[in-house]
Amino acid sequence: MRNTQYSSKQHQKGISLIGLILSMGVLILIAVLAMKVVPTAIEYNSIRKAIFSAKNAGSTVREIQIAFDKQADVGYFDAIAGKDLVIVKNGEEVEVSFEYTKKIPLFGPASLLMEYSGTTAKSGIVAKKPEKPQ
Template identity: 45%
Template structure:
């Protein structure tokens, strides 16, 4: 009986990991794209366009250039982003992952 319960717990964890790992990978791609865009653009429009080009190349869908918050700090631009990812578990239960990042 203990082996069956352990097997069920392990199976649930594997399925959950299969949902979370792609989301974390997407976040990593977005973070890299934000840093590249912040370094390559000289104004907010260029930064957004550079981010959208990276989005097309890296195949992520969570956010676009319009979702970026761009502020000027000193002589450079800081780019911030935030989004939530919901993963349906069972019935009314969801796992909510809150991603935040910035170009610094």
């Protein structure tokens, strides 16, 4: 005759309570980090679209800056302004570049530093702002 009661170690499957709590903690940390980083990534994409739009809207440095500022007003981003753009004429082609950093506070003294850059140049090389003489 077979024993109808199962041994508790033979048929137990799943995750323990401690394992569940730890895995939920990790998932919550990842979700909080994503909620802080995703808006800056969306802002970066808006800025990239705005520089292409501004490049096509003007031919002079000032026209491109004004067009970018209008795009910034419409796109609700304020990480950079038209005056922060690096606008270089490469032959007949105008190239618009930008670089900026975003500091995201996490908890206590810990923070995340995101460095964003973009350009309209076909080479993909971001032009640097000329250093001001001291």
